[in-house]
Amino acid sequence: MRRLAEELDTGPASLYVYFRNAAELRSAVLDELLVEVDLDPVTGEGDWRDRLHAVVDSYLAVLMKYPSLARSVLLTRPSPSGPRFMDLVEALLVLLHQGGVDGQRAAWAVDLLLQVATATGVEQGTAAENPGDERGWDALADAVDRADAIRYPRVRALGAELLSGPGEERFRWGLSVLINGILISPAPAGDV
Amino acid sequence: MRRLAEELDTGPASLYVYFRNAAELRSAVLDELLVEVDLDPVTGEGDWRDRLHAVVDSYLAVLMKYPSLARSVLLTRPSPSGPRFMDLVEALLVLLHQGGVDGQRAAWAVDLLLQVATATGVEQGTAAENPGDERGWDALADAVDRADAIRYPRVRALGAELLSGPGEERFRWGLSVLINGILISPAPAGDV
DNA sequence: ACCTGAACACCGTTCAAGT
DNA sequence: ACCTGAACACCGTTCAAGT
Secondary structure (H helix, E strand, O other), X not given: OHHHHHHOOOOHHHHHHOOOOHXXXXXXXXXXXXXXXXXHHHHOXXXXXXXXXXXXXHHHXXXXXXXXXXXXXXXXXXXXXXXXXXXXXXXXHHXXXXXXXXXXXXXXXXXXXXXXXXXXXXXXHHHHHOOOOOHHHHHHHHHHHOOOOOXXXXXXXHHHHHOOOXXXXXXXXXXXXXXXXXXXXOOOOOOO | OHHHHHHOOOOHHHHHHOOOOHHHHHHHHHHHHHHHXXXXXXXXXXXXXXXXXXXXXXXXXXXXXXXXXXXXXXXXOOOOOOHHHHHHHHHHHHHHHHOOOOHHHHHHHHHHHHHHHHHHHHHHHHHHHOOOXXXXXXXXXXXXXXXXXXXXXHHXXXXXXXXXXXXXXXXXXXXXXXXXXXXXXXOOOOOO
């Protein structure tokens, strides 16, 4: 608020002429930034799974470019509802439709895909913001190293595997899990 | 910080004797609160899937009781690494082991399960904190209602389905998706 | 040595006053 | 009518001064 107001050579009060509050301003900025999401894969060729991967990856890339905005997606009301966000939702629905996922499941699947991508963006983004501060990893790594073998047998058995692998690979695997899971998980009986 | 300090009849500076910063204090409080997570299902009887569901549900319930702490799990470094958090990780690893999930996948699966549960806690918790403010839903519902049929055919085709269903049911379905997906998604070839 | 009052450098938001 | 300076009510953190 104050930083932006200064950038515009005015006081913070002026922003309240155009936005009800800080959350709404962030929402608007975020939606503007979502133009950078590459939706071309929707109309492209190849396996719909790969194209879904590509779109969600692109969304994550944008979030990671602006960590503070990723945060606002997850924790500020109102939730995003601008045209660019709607484009993204539509794109995901189209791809799931191509994959033969029925309506109810597709609707919930979009939520889940965006939620995981957004949460990943927040985590990685916050980590990238405090570069020197790798004590987050260290604290967990230390805890795993020092874990008592009696109380934490599985933690000990896995050891380094718990922390291994680059974030990108973990995220790709996570997406596969979601897509595979969506395909084989029936919607609750009561609703459809 | 200041509120807690006042509660203890002292100034905020005193807290810095025991904690490096606010994030570390929140981390410590959160770990203390995680005692409320019911880990009994780990040693219980019945399908391991149902018991995994129960543990993650219980974790989510605790997060939703303390929304501001749920937020800190997702966006403050260092990430949780206290004994109660380790108990939770161990519990999930044990259940996945019972389900025949191998080490590398189990490690990543724990990340994914906790991430989805935490993100859900943050979203629902933040929504519950501003009770009158259902404009978040309304904004999205309005956007769906007013969506142009040419630009957003799938959004229009689904309509209300996009917003339907109680959060709890959606979360349960999400967990099923994860568990099913974890079971059939092989770990990347390079690692195992 | 251990604790803390007071100050510092920030926030978002409101409202009376200006043009 | 539209905009904004100044004030309000908060934050987390630091550091010199107290015991």
